[in-house]
Amino acid sequence: MGRCHEISYKYLCFNAFLMIRYSAPGKIILFGEHAVVYGEPAIAIAIDKRFRCEISKSGQNRTTINGLIFDPEKQNYLNCAMEKLGIDEELEIHTSSELISGAGMGSSAAVTVASIACLRGLTDDIDKKNIAKMAFEVEYEVQGNASPIDTSTSTQGGGIILSPTKNSGFLWSIKKGETTWNIHKSDIPKLNLVLGNTGVHSPTGKLVAKIKEFYKRSFFARDIVNQVGLIVQRGHEALKNEDLVEVGRLMDQNQHLLSCLGVSHPKLDALIDAAREHSYGAKLSGVGGGGVMIALTDEPEETSKAIEEAGGQAYILPSTNKGLKLE
Numbered sequence: 001m002g003r004c005h006e007i008s009y010k011y012l013c014f015n016a017f018l019m020i021r022y023s024a025p026g027k028i029i030l031f032g033e034h035a036v037v038y039g040e041p042a043i044a045i046a047i048d049k050r051f052r053c054e055i056s057k058s059g060q061n062r063t064t065i066n067g068l069i070f071d072p073e074k075q076n077y078l079n080c081a082m083e084k085l086g087i088d089e090e091l092e093i094h095t096s097s098e099l100i101s102g103a104g105m106g107s108s109a110a111v112t113v114a115s116i117a118c119l120r121g122l123t124d125d126i127d128k129k130n131i132a133k134m135a136f137e138v139e140y141e142v143q144g145n146a147s148p149i150d151t152s153t154s155t156q157g158g159g160i161i162l163s164p165t166k167n168s169g170f171l172w173s174i175k176k177g178e179t180t181w182n183i184h185k186s187d188i189p190k191l192n193l194v195l196g197n198t199g200v201h202s203p204t205g206k207l208v209a210k211i212k213e214f215y216k217r218s219f220f221a222r223d224i225v226n227q228v229g230l231i232v233q234r235g236h237e238a239l240k241n242e243d244l245v246e247v248g249r250l251m252d253q254n255q256h257l258l259s260c261l262g263v264s265h266p267k268l269d270a271l272i273d274a275a276r277e278h279s280y281g282a283k284l285s286g287v288g289g290g291g292v293m294i295a296l297t298d299e300p301e302e303t304s305k306a307i308e309e310a311g312g313q314a315y316i317l318p319s320t321n322k323g324l325k326l327e
Contacts, residue, residue: 019055020118022053022114023050023324023327024111025050025154025323026049026105027045027106027154028104028294028317029044030044031235031254032149033104034211036149037208038215038222039164040225040228041161041233041236043160044150044153044160045153045188046156046158047319049317050097051110051111052097053093053111053114055092057089058092062090064092065093066093077108077112078111081134081138082119085116095111104284104292108150109150112139113131113151113154113155116134117324128155129172132174144205145208145212147162149181152171157320158188159185159186160185160186161183163182163184165182169184169187170182186236188319189239192300195285196294196307197312198268198311201291202288204287228254247280248281251282252283263289264289265291268291274306276295279295280296
């Protein structure tokens with residue numbers, strides 16, 4: 001089925017059920033993208049936009065997805081999950097998504113989390129820790145480098161903080177090589193967030209690899225990563241204190257550092273500049289290189305209008321406490 005290496009996960013046989021359906025939410029990173037890959041903290045929140053996956057045994061001698069023959073190269077996250085679980089049965093897979101692919105909304109994580117739950121045949125209790133860990137392994141394998149923030153947020157829902165240390169709200173740890181991430185639940189207050197989509201597709205794997213090389217050979221890049229980590233800590237304190245002015249100021253600082261890393265884009269800059277007139281602060285969210293930006297605001301309609309006048313597509317995004325769920 002491809003190049004994904006097998007690891008020891010056990011799944012339930014499909015004869016235990018006729019069909020199973022799960023959904024998982026997308027996410028928005030508030031602070032810390034890219035730096036989190038290197039062990040720095042990051043904050044994300046689940047959004048009320050979901051990916052849905054339904055899997056059953058196939059009545060044909062081939063695996064299909066949405067009525068078409070399954071292509072391992074195109075469905076690489078799902079294919080990698082199937083290989084890790086050792087699944088060689090022919091399946092009928094149906095998917096639908098409210099998320100924008102390649103736009104920093106955690107679409108690949110939602111795909112991976114919901115698919116793994118279906119593939120393992122989970123019909124009652126969900127072991128969120130194991131789902132989140134396996135989903136991270138899939139993302140790491142496909143992208144070549146990753147952090148567990150997307151998959152943990154999609155699995156758990158609500159606000160998630162990754163930190164190099166264990167603190168209040170600790171959920172689980174995930175380790176890769178010499179890096180350990182401690183995942184925590186955080187009661188982040190309800191925020192008015194507006195997302196602006198540039199319409200420019202952002203290739204996650206290529207950008208992650210670019211920053212990885214920059215980080216390895218440049219003290220400047222490593223210093224930026226450390227500064228982003230400090231901003232995340234200050235941002236968490238400001239969120240707990242509901243100091244939105246400070247949160248917005250730190251978002252602007254985070255954006256400046258991401259630009260220095262080379263992951264912004266002229267269209268992102270234009271949308272961010274337009275949104276700031278009606279916002280506390282604004283920054284890219286996700287991998288960058290296009291994709292999306294977010295703005296923290298008390299004027300979501302005005303912010304949306306400004307983003308659209310600058311050439312973007314605007315979405316007012318509610319957060320959600322619901323993570324992975326059986327449907």
